[in-house]
Amino acid sequence: MGQEHCDIIAKELGIAVKQVAATAALLAEGATVPFIARYRKERTGSLDEVAIQSVRDRLEALDALDKRRQTVLDSLAEQNALAPELEAAVRRAATLAELEDLYLPYRPKRRTRATIAKEKGLEPLAQLLLSKPLATISLKAFVDPAKGVANAEEALAGAQDIVAEWASEDAKVREALRSLFARKAVLSSSLVAKKEAEAQKFKDYFDWREPLRSAPSHRLLAMLRGQNEGFLNVHAQPEPEEAVALLGRVFLERRHDSPVAREALRDSYKRLLQPSLETEALALAKELADQEAIRVFASNLQELLLAPPLGQKRLLAIDPGFRTGCKVVALDAQGALLANFTVYPELGEGKRREAGEALLAACAKHKVESVAVGNGTGGRETEAFLKELGVAVPVVQVDESGASIYSAGELARTEFPDHDVTVRGAVSIGRRLQDPLAELVKLDPKSIGVGQYQHDVDQKALRRSLDDVVVSCVNQVGVELNSASAPLLAYVSGLGPKLAAAIVEQREKNGPFKTRRDLLTVPRLGPKAFEQAAGFLRLRGGSEPLDSSAVHPERYALVGAMARGLGRKVAELVGNPELTKSIPLDNYVSDEVGLPTLRDIVTELDKPGRDPRAAFVAFSFAEGVRTLADLKVGMRLPGVVTNVTKFGAFVDVGVHQDGLVHISQMADRYVKDPAEVVKVRQQVMVTVLEVDAARKRVALSLRSSPAK
Numbered sequence: 001m002g003q004e005h006c007d008i009i010a011k012e013l014g015i016a017v018k019q020v021a022a023t024a025a026l027l028a029e030g031a032t033v034p035f036i037a038r039y040r041k042e043r044t045g046s047l048d049e050v051a052i053q054s055v056r057d058r059l060e061a062l063d064a065l066d067k068r069r070q071t072v073l074d075s076l077a078e079q080n081a082l083a084p085e086l087e088a089a090v091r092r093a094a095t096l097a098e099l100e101d102l103y104l105p106y107r108p109k110r111r112t113r114a115t116i117a118k119e120k121g122l123e124p125l126a127q128l129l130l131s132k133p134l135a136t137i138s139l140k141a142f143v144d145p146a147k148g149v150a151n152a153e154e155a156l157a158g159a160q161d162i163v164a165e166w167a168s169e170d171a172k173v174r175e176a177l178r179s180l181f182a183r184k185a186v187l188s189s190s191l192v193a194k195k196e197a198e199a200q201k202f203k204d205y206f207d208w209r210e211p212l213r214s215a216p217s218h219r220l221l222a223m224l225r226g227q228n229e230g231f232l233n234v235h236a237q238p239e240p241e242e243a244v245a246l247l248g249r250v251f252l253e254r255r256h257d258s259p260v261a262r263e264a265l266r267d268s269y270k271r272l273l274q275p276s277l278e279t280e281a282l283a284l285a286k287e288l289a290d291q292e293a294i295r296v297f298a299s300n301l302q303e304l305l306l307a308p309p310l311g312q313k314r315l316l317a318i319d320p321g322f323r324t325g326c327k328v329v330a331l332d333a334q335g336a337l338l339a340n341f342t343v344y345p346e347l348g349e350g351k352r353r354e355a356g357e358a359l360l361a362a363c364a365k366h367k368v369e370s371v372a373v374g375n376g377t378g379g380r381e382t383e384a385f386l387k388e389l390g391v392a393v394p395v396v397q398v399d400e401s402g403a404s405i406y407s408a409g410e411l412a413r414t415e416f417p418d419h420d421v422t423v424r425g426a427v428s429i430g431r432r433l434q435d436p437l438a439e440l441v442k443l444d445p446k447s448i449g450v451g452q453y454q455h456d457v458d459q460k461a462l463r464r465s466l467d468d469v470v471v472s473c474v475n476q477v478g479v480e481l482n483s484a485s486a487p488l489l490a491y492v493s494g495l496g497p498k499l500a501a502a503i504v505e506q507r508e509k510n511g512p513f514k515t516r517r518d519l520l521t522v523p524r525l526g527p528k529a530f531e532q533a534a535g536f537l538r539l540r541g542g543s544e545p546l547d548s549s550a551v552h553p554e555r556y557a558l559v560g561a562m563a564r565g566l567g568r569k570v571a572e573l574v575g576n577p578e579l580t581k582s583i584p585l586d587n588y589v590s591d592e593v594g595l596p597t598l599r600d601i602v603t604e605l606d607k608p609g610r611d612p613r614a615a616f617v618a619f620s621f622a623e624g625v626r627t628l629a630d631l632k633v634g635m636r637l638p639g640v641v642t643n644v645t646k647f648g649a650f651v652d653v654g655v656h657q658d659g660l661v662h663i664s665q666m667a668d669r670y671v672k673d674p675a676e677v678v679k680v681r682q683q684v685m686v687t688v689l690e691v692d693a694a695r696k697r698v699a700l701s702l703r704s705s706p707a708k
Helices: 003-015 017-028 034-038 049-078 084-090 094-104 113-119 123-129 153-168 173-184 199-205 217-228 240-251 259-305 349-365 380-388 403-407 410-414 421-434 436-440 460-477 497-510 514-522 527-536 553-564 595-606
Strands: 186-191 205-213 230-238 315-319 326-331 338-345 370-374 395-398 637-645 650-651 659-662 683-692 697-701
Touching: 003 017, 003 049, 017 034, 017 049, 034 049, 034 460, 034 527, 049 094, 049 460, 049 595, 084 094, 084 410, 094 173, 113 123, 113 153, 123 153, 123 259, 153 173, 153 259, 153 595, 173 240, 173 514, 186 217, 199 205, 199 553, 217 230, 217 259, 230 259, 240 259, 259 436, 259 460, 259 637, 315 349, 315 421, 326 349, 326 421, 338 349, 338 421, 349 380, 370 380, 370 421, 380 395, 395 421, 403 410, 403 421, 421 436, 436 460, 514 527, 527 553, 553 595, 659 683
Parallel strands: 315 370, 370 395, 659 697
Antiparallel strands: 186 205, 186 230, 315 326, 326 338, 637 650, 637 683, 650 659, 683 697
């Protein structure tokens, strides 16, 4: 990576060039984003994960641009077209669009009307049309039946085709029109003929117009989905006359302006430029919409993954059902399966009595501390049944989105080869309550249900962003080395699926690891992987007291020096804020270790291995409200936010159909972004505004006076 790239990125992100250079160097060395953010603050000037990811992404984009630039230069050289001025312009091109505009006239292309006209010898006539009045040009001189030019009219038409193509490939023309599209293109959609009955879900967009530059991301993605499904025609273009006039001003500058030239330019815009630039404008708008949708999804996913865990509690987990019964599993405090059975509380009084007896007996036998109930079909009824039984522990509704996908997948089959999907699903529900992060990392994030048009956006960009979120959350919380599953370990900085599997295999073969450094005995886990991973792994109760903290092993000697300076042992510093206050941090500053790292170390010593997630707070839906029929306009109900979008938030109020709080109902003030007000898994109080049972839609409000 050259200095030029550092300068560009530093200017774009508003950070120092040396911060970009240091980050780039660390990434090139194989360091991960969490490791750089946590343990290399002195080198990067304390850049956070978001900034480091931005540097990484821009480095990759600029590298891709450079590779394309070289391909273009090579192609131009092969064509003997690499004049000094063109080469300089190609090397200066700052964007892919600018680069492609310069290359467009030289790009290998299929035969066009212009190339056919050139083959007929009409290129000199096209040059004449742009340099002198038509009346002074002898069109007959270009008539040649042998070449396919039967008369003067055909000669003139062919020359105009050449002019039209020249205009469409002119870099200045494309730049000017691209700017016009960006400023003044109107996004419009209309219904495809004879599709009205099938296209009702896109009814809002049967006749829609608005400026493209201000169209909300969710609306554009909805329109494009309608187009992809064959129900809508979507366009984005400025007023044609304004575009043609601009084309004329730019292309005819220092050229002869005449009616025949203007006619060629009008054709150029309609036939060549407008379709090309419209496609480009919509693609760019979609790219921006994708970025916004991905940002929303990533934010929601982060909140979901960092939701408060119940913790290591013994519990029953129930996957509810009516005819097929409720699958019940008992889990120990670490999430291990102890027992499973099925009860049928909805199949008559006798079965209901048997179900109650079985559940109470299981609670007593396994010393259950909580009951997790999936929030799918039968969830509210099962919750009510448990409360009727007088179960003496908290009963918690758990979002089961994606549990069925996990239970039918290869990972679940590997974990529970002797149990069917119903048992696996119930186990997943229970583990989600114990530790949402540890269980949800086993799922494809797209199946969790907190996205916005996630199947319509750039899938590669979505995967990168969601992986970043999962990696960040896992490493922020830390992972228990001796109990974590392979899927969870795989997200630890520096590991990945193969090393995670090797760690679990060694743990099962030789017993628990006694120190972090024992990781170096794992096959294929070398010093570099150990450096990247060690600080994010927790090992409690081992011989090294710092192994339970986020203090990196590379700083153990430094902590030892701190302890000796106070005349104490390292173990005495751990969990002793009063003692760590007396550490003279300035005495330990060096070129490698600055005050930011030293402060991190002291924070970890004070609360070793602390979980950054909030404390778990039990939640209950309103009694007697279980179906849409139970909802009445004006009701005030407790709910849980399940998804946040750019147009509002969805809230579960316990009726198996999430209600929408539109952005206009988010607060008593103007709200630009719903994420300013709520986040996924937040507990809220809402007012019912409208219930549409036929369409299964519920409108809710967070305002104190919804009627206003």
